[in-house]
Amino acid sequence: MTQENPDSIIVAIKREMGNRKFSKEYEGRKMTPELLSAMILMKLKQDAEAKIGPIGNAVITVPYYFNEPCRKATLHAGRIAGLNVIDIINEPSAATLAYAWNTGELGRPDLPDKEKRILVYDLGGGTFDVTLVRYTPTHFSVESTDGDTFLGGLDWTQRLVEHVCDRFRGKHGTDPRDDNVSLLQLTKECEDAKQELSLFEKTNVHVNHAGNLMQVSITRQEFEKLTADLLQRTIDTTEFVLDNAKVNPEELQAVLLVGGSTAMPAVSKRLQDLCGITPSRELLPQLAVAQGAAIHAAILQAKATGDAGDVGKAVIKRLESVTATDVNSHSLGVEITDPTLGKRNHIMIPRNSKLPVGVKQRFVTNLENPQSICIRLLEGEAEDVAACTFIGDFRLDKLPESLPVGSPIEVQYSYDVRGHIHVSMTELTTNKSASVEIAWRDILDEQSLDSFQQLVAGYAVE
Incomplete structure (x- = not known):
């Protein structure tokens, strides 16, 4: 991995997480995003253990705009690296946690229960997202988020x-x-x-x-x-997030800069022009997410063991009453056939819906006497089915004979805080129904994970 062989250098692997088509050939082996990310995590684990001793558990952060395949791939990378990943936390949530803790507010029920809004602008090396968060000392809630995993x-x-x-x-x-x-x-x-x-x-x-x-x-x-134009793309996204939540910039109490790329002076200037306040440097942009993840990890460990040392006890005393509300970062829908436009993505749960969320809608059949009905579940904002992420499908079989065109079908679609999707459909003429729960299929099976763990164990990470 030296200058003599630049083709062996990997840059921005985070952008490829969840991409099954991406791989790099190295020493005759196919290196997937999960495997390459695992080697980075191994290096971090190795350096940390040299300072503090053995590490088994870990909290890993991801951009809020990561979809479920990207999150699953990140979880697999942690396992391959020999870590027990106890949670995946969104980066803006972690930064907000660190910010509220650092200002002495989080976990303080003795303080006034007054809501504050902050905008978390996260421009890293490879990805960008912006998130609007509303919080009190004991509760924080994501109101709106958007981003670009190929901008940094x-x-x-x-x-x-x-x-x-x-x-x-x-x-x-x-x-x-x-x-x-x-x-x-x-x-x-x-x-x-x-x-x-x-x-x-x-x-x-x-x-x-x-x-x-x-x-x-x-x-x-x-x-x-x-x-x-690159900076303008981030400003456009920021304006969308505010507009989506119907929040005026004047309603913000702080704009929090996260990610090393926010050091560019133009970033602060444009955000100040947009929001009317000087972006906060309460936290170091490069460390804000890691600090929030550390606080989150400490509280999880303290709750799990009941005794996590002085630091864990101090954290749990402050945070045991804190609750959080999230939103979905991508819209969820079903594939429908439009008489004019053909097959398209029909969004049932728009992005930035508060979780858990459930909706119910009616559709009609478009064929005479169908033997079965198949519903394809999609994730994405585009109407074009090919531009969306395929989640899964399920089928309602053995429909009654002579079912006419236009027969009503009721679809219930729900999404919970675990990232699980539950969908049911009912043919309303006979009330015959079918349902499916999807926890997102693993990108790698257990055998592949074990093989990758053995493979990385043979590499010396320096």
């Missing part, structure tokens, strides 16, 4: 890479993008330059390719112009 600081770096390559090619006639080693070295230079531009108004990028050396100067203003 890496995209800002890539814009700078493209700019520098264009400048180099214009002068020397050769392109560093044509050579993997040159491109890797330049990407590292541009990542450093991006970080420097968060501190200084101007910096230089040095390019070494095909025997030619070049220094490219870049100002913060130029960099912000190059990446303005």
Whole structure:
């Protein structure tokens, strides 16, 4: 995994979690996102154990906008790394937990039961999401969330890479993008330059390719112009989250910055312009999520064992009365056949519905004398079925003979806080029904998990 073999370097594997089509070939082995993420977790576990001793249990954080396959893949990565993953917590929820704890509010029933709203803007290296949270000292509730698992600081770096390559090619006639080693070295230079531009108004990028050396100067203003559309995408998402919850920016008590990429000055400026308040730096953006996860892990351990040491006791004393309410980050629906548009996704549970949630709707059959009815369950916002995530399906068989076109079918659809989906359908002429509960199928079976655990055990992670 060195500069001599840049093809072996993995970047932004978090974006590929849950993607069954992605893999990398290394030493003749197929490396899946779960396996690659597990090796990262092994390194973290190894470093932590060198400081505090053996680690068995873990809480892992994920972007709120992760769907269930992405979350399941993350859970599998933890197991492959030798961790007992006791919970998966959403990153903005963890950050809010850390924020409210750090301000001395969370778990304080003696304080006034006054609601506050904060906006958690989380721009990391590979993913972005923004979440609106309402909380009191003893309860916090997610009101609205949205995000993009393919937008992050890496995209800002890539814009700078493209700019520098264009400048180099214009002068020397050769392109560093044509050579993997040159491109890797330049990407590292541009990542450093991006970080420097968060501190200084101007910096230089040095390019070494095909025997030619070049220094490219870049100002913060130029960099912000190059990446303005990326930042605008995050602002558009932020406005959507506020609009979806019918909340005016003036109603916010704080805007919390999470993720290392929020260090870019343009981020704070745009958010201040939008919300009218200076974004909070109460917590270090790089540590906020980890701190919240640590608090969450401590309370879980304290509740499970009844004795988790001084830290656990202090946490449980503050947090034993705290409750939370979540929303679903993706819409849930069924595939229907429209006489004009053909097959499309019909949303039954819109995203940002408070959990648990249940709905009931009536549909009609579109065939004469059907022998059975199949319902396909989908996750996603698009009408196009191909653009949605397939959840599962189930069938109602042995329908009565001569059932006419337009016969009513009632569908009940529910989603709980565990991420479990329960759907039932009833043919209302005879009241014949069928139902299914889906806890999302595992991406890897037990045999694959065991094989991967044995495989990673053979690697030395340095």
